[in-house]
Amino acid sequence: MVAAVRGGLLSLDEACNRYTLTVEEFLSWQNSIDRHGLAGLRATRVQDYRSN
Template sequence: MTESDLPPPDTKRWVMRRKAEVVAGVRSGLISLEEACRRYTLSVEEFLSWQRLIDSHGMRGLRATRLQDYRPGQPVRDRVGAD
């Protein structure tokens, strides 16, 4: 992984892939947690939530439309056809 693999600093739309790239960059030592938060205007809590979601649910856990299904303490959405 190189710096060119990281999203641009002015990223506004955080899709799963971009979130995962930032987490991978921090984990590999390419960029520090502090620098990632500063560069992308993230809180430490937001970054750590991305990391936890990846650890618990893989990249699919980062989907913004499914966050309520993966966050602890949040009720699971009603699903069509769910019992």
């Protein structure tokens, strides 16, 4: 979904509506991907990344 928004295939509003996210949640996902790759979205890894 983040890649689709970045690539212009889906607008931010469309993505948030489709996946019932707030803009802040989407931006948080985007930031996690930027900082940690796709592994940053795994719930089991959140604690590891929050301490960094």
